[in-house]
Amino acid sequence: MSAAGTRFRTNPVRWLAARGRSTPHVLRADKLRDAGNPAAAARAYEAALKVDPGRTNLKVQCGNMHKDAGAIDAALHWYESALADRPDDADIHLQAGHALKLAGRRTEALAAYRRVLALDPANRNASWELVQAGDEGEQMRGIAAQMTGHGLETMLSLSAEVAAMRRKLDEIAAALPDVASLAAFPAKAYRHFREIFDVPSPASLERPADLPHLTVVADAAGLDAAALHRLLASVVGQSAMRWRAVLFDVEPSLLVAVERLARADDRLEAAPAASEGAGGTAVLDLVQETGTDAVLFLPRSAAMHRHCLAWLAAAFAGSAADVLTFDEEWVVPGETEPSSFEARGGLDPEMLLQENGWGEAIAVRKTTLGAFDLARREGRRLPEPSDLLLSALRAGASFGHTPYPLVVYEGDGNARDAVRRKALAEHRQAVERHLRLCDLGRQVILSEGADGGPLHLEWRAGSPHAAITVIVPTRDNAEDCAVFVDSLFVKASDPDGLQILIVDNATTARSDLVGLDALAARKGVRVSRDDGPFNWSHINNLAAATSDTPILVFANDDMRMLSSGWDERLRGLLARENVGAVGAKLLYPDETVQHAGVLFGWKGSVIHDGLFEARDAAGPSGRWIKTRRASAVTGAFMAVRRDDFLALGGFDAAGLPIGYSDIDLCLRLHASGRDILWTPDVTLLHYESKSRGLDHLDTERAERSRRERALIESRWGAEVFSRDPTISPIWIDATLPYRLISFPAPQRALDFVRLTSRASRAETESARSTAACE
Template identity: 30%
Template sequence: MLSLAAIRFRTAAREAARNRDWITAVKSYQAYLVRKPNDVKALVQYGHATREAGDIEAAVAAYGRALDITPQAAEIWFHLSHACKRLGDRSAAIDCCARAAELDPTFAKATEELLALGARDRLPFGTAVDGASATATPSGGHIDHVPFGSGVYPPSRYDAFRQQVSIPAPPRPVSIANEEARPTMVLIDARSALPVEVRATLSSLLDQVDDRWQAIVYAPAVISSHSVASLAAIDPRIRFVAVDTPLPGVADAPHVLLVRAGDMLDRQALAWFSFAAIRTDCVAAYCDHDRAVDDWRTGRTFMQPAFQPMYDPEWFSDTDNSPALLFVVRTRLPLFDWPWGGSCQILHEAAAIGAVVHLPLLLASRKILAAQADQALTDPPGPATDLADPTPARDRQIANQPPQAIQIIVQTRDEPAMLKAAVDTLRHRAARADLLEITIVDNRSVEPATARLLDRWQRGKVATTLPLDEPFNWSRANNLGVEIGTAPLLLFLNNDTEMLSAGWDDMLRDALSADDVGIVGATLLYPDHSIQHAGVVMGMGGGGPIHEGVGRRIEAGPGDRWRKPRSAAAVTGAFMAMRRSVFSEVGGFDALQFAIAFNDIDLCLRVRTAGFRIVMASQILVIHHESKTRGLNTTRSQVAWDLDELGRMHDRWGSALFDDPAYNPHWTHVGQPFDGYRIPTMQEVLHRIDLAAQPTPWIPVIGAEDPV
């Protein structure tokens, strides 16, 4: 039985909580729990009150005490997950939320939170998400068949996903010109291939729905005496040509498909490439692929998908990212040196002429030898061949040019120690600190320590201070900062950052030296060195731009993307560099419409509209303490403001907020980027093909409706 004092304290606590007087609520619950320490409901409410009062560690302790008493309470595990998330412990938050979902598989909020945390793999067996179970059944069998265009699978279940993929036929073209109806010439590079790899590719050709093809197997003469060469006697479309021998018939072929022996084509591959050529009048086209190993007992297992972006000169400067299949309209791009020039080099040459189309379809699988064959004795050496793709690094045209000065605009409101760390690490890790023009926009600082620091920097010519006695407007402050500088390069930087990369300024100059690059971003890390920003992805969830890679390890990412330079839809303004000329051309930040939020995204979209690309200089690593000066947006007023500015973004950009040339439609749009596989709808495939066929495919297509 409760004492009168306990009843009084509990009543006071509940009343204070209703009035959102969290300090009083905390004190009252503390007094009550002294008398009733095992009251689980009170412990949970005390956890809520301490969390709202800002004492997250006390909230974690309160929820933990409640779980010691009732460890099977899914809702309390969920509350503990939220508290751990507030503390920045993503791993603990995932563990707690997974426990809540395990205890109650119907707990929808736990499922949603696991997806938001990027932990689709931790969903319980059989959880329904986006039309499909989250993983395999406990018995290990595959989930039920998923129709084309639905279902999301976690990354650990790629093979289960891939087994459900059945590539549909392309829409029937209205007409096919005589030239386009001629056979496609398939050139198979077998210079260092095993006969079994040659057979795998030829078998997939023989299975094509579109049988209008001819094939040349370019291989050492020794293969011509192998049994695999007998296929040429069976099917006249196949020819074997010895290395260093001219390739017959290529000059007359309207289309050429470049293939490496061992790459197995989906039976609809040639049909889709022909369709894309007719629909878009492209110069070249490529597709997605994965890897596959065959076992005569268990069948084919798929792994390591390569879901490509739309043509990106940064991404395809790395030959590891070469597409498995490259379709070329030979009449528009003569192939003098193929295959010795390398598929990435051919992509760059094609893009200089016209459209390079990405088909977001898994039209090829690269054969991996079964372990028993791979571990057998090595074959005798054949003729020496050089399979290296000689694609050169992109010419930045910076040789013999003096390094350009960089104006760095940093906004601050006090926080002198943090500001000092940001500026000091920039200068100490720069290759040319003498070429850094640092502008501090001081927005109503009041601490004497801040004034002393800024005065010392001013006198020592370390930085120039621009006092700004106005309400906070991030866009206006940056615009004013730019006006007092003269350096040809600009860097907008948060004051809650610390530079990690030595020579970062030279990396930035290199990334900005290409004429078609408008903005460059960097990889931002939390203090524990997990990722905070590795580019911005458009079209996730309700359409708001979000950071990719959040909470992941820096060395992770599909195709090692978080360590490679690549184009992006947008980057964060916490580290955003550009040429002054580009900033002036697009009119700077929009201080009227986007004072606080989405100003960086809006600028990126306007820069892309002007014909420039946004590039992630992933090798530049920066610690970002994230909003330490202004704080995170959590109050009703702050969240409402953000939503209003997101609405303004949609009014201005429409469907451009949902199109991301860097984000393959095989990846989920629910939860976190790259957190699951899905099969694109036919409408999405056609939309992607049409976007890629635009003269400048990275320019946003503005519209009032979301893309189909």
């Protein structure tokens, strides 16, 4: 207890007198609180505390009122004072955690919630906050708790009922997206998830009576008896009826295993060993000669899920995809249930050039396969997967992705890593061939990735010394602005090619005005003045109009550049005609990720990809360490060509003065046939919204943000923001991305196949993608 509180408690007369004098203030404060006037209530509680400083409950109320009024620092002061009285009060720690969360101090907020659970393990509010924040430890603890005392069975029974309700009442479920979390599992609990949930059959989908006929071409070279029988069991156990399977290069001593089954099922056969120098010719010739509609190339050691061919047939029948990719899972030898998985999004040509993150099992329509210019490699029976995918890109094929694990491999984490590293060597050969056939060899510098990671591509600038203007709005933040400007020049390959245009939006502090004058005196820096109300879009539009460089970068003032040669990276990427905007990797001060592109469709809205992940985390399919396409990138650091920006009319200063104007510009660039790229090759430290504050703590700003959201939805359609082709629907949006999983319903899965195939078709038809050799 505080010293003042102790003095009052040890003197009963003074304590009673103080309590009497404080009572009118407390009654008035309670009345103001109940009337919805938290700021006035906070002042009344403070008046009561001046008279009676030992009342811990009033300190908590005072903190609550300041928090509700948006005065977070004052709220934290009173919570800290209350905790000095009662350090083991879980509820005070909980309220402090909420205030820290509102202030954007995430690490401290999570620590407060963990302290709550240490004091009160059954506290559901703190547990839910951690789950919502993507805390894997709390998510796993929740699963473990559910598995105790038949809790798991109860939860799963409820989940089954909820799943049935969702199928029948889609509209209600759309209004209550967090219901999905009831049937969701933490990604790290995949083994438990698969013990209970299986890939659903596509039987419920509306499909043509005559489904496509598929031929499975399986590489059986080097398989031992156990692996061969596992493959055979997966073939003959297919739920689909129209298929043929050909196993190549079966060990002579094991041919009898195939022949034994082929006696009962003539859809199965083993192909003879390859003749010397034949390479993959015999396989492709066999496929062309059959009456099949599509072919599945099944790599060595892979086995199929029992609904694999049924789903491929349904996906081909229900979409315009020429090529189908899908997810995969891995089972540790000796175990029955898979323990890990790879959930992929739609195929991205940018990522494909760095690594084949879509697996070695690939399905292709027979009519499309004939247009592929595949490499003929000595001794290889099946096409090399990377070469197959890149050939499909060159042929203008469309790619759909089926969001289920349709193949399974044996191996632990070390085995997975070994397979990936081995594949990278063959992948590089395929990429080099692709660049050569596309006449891009002189435009790209190809190098090995760090520590056996993905290949690294550096695109050469068409104009190596193209000037860049960095536009930086600022207000009363000259010190941080100077740090940012210094970092831009220090880290640039060509500092003389940089122009920094600082737009001072009504700075009043004398020290900041002096700092801006000092910046204006520097070579390559210009400072302009804008005294009107803050309108981010208008300020940047005016600055762009007064610039004359071919490249513009829009940037916040509260950052620090970390990447050497960042300017050369931007010049190279924007030298490509198909690229409309480039975004950067932004880190919080604790070096967790703040921005790795923008995801659409998360809780029906947008969210930063990679949010709060470790700086060097790879992410699903390595998406946070590879240059890739994104639905949008943040205007906190966005590079564009000036001609493109002006041709589109710049940012929407009237309709979207602050928020969503960066999203809107990205959508307009994409509609004009341009790709939006995000790259980790340009990384900055970002002290988010330091100059402007936080919108949700200001009533007018919050209302303006809601209006901007409504406007952009009416402009582009809510459907645009409801899903993203780069992220698999296996990920549940009840918390942060990539934390919870649940198999999507069959119709939603087929919709994702259509979404991804439409997206890839539109990119091909734009005839702009250098990565796709257009």
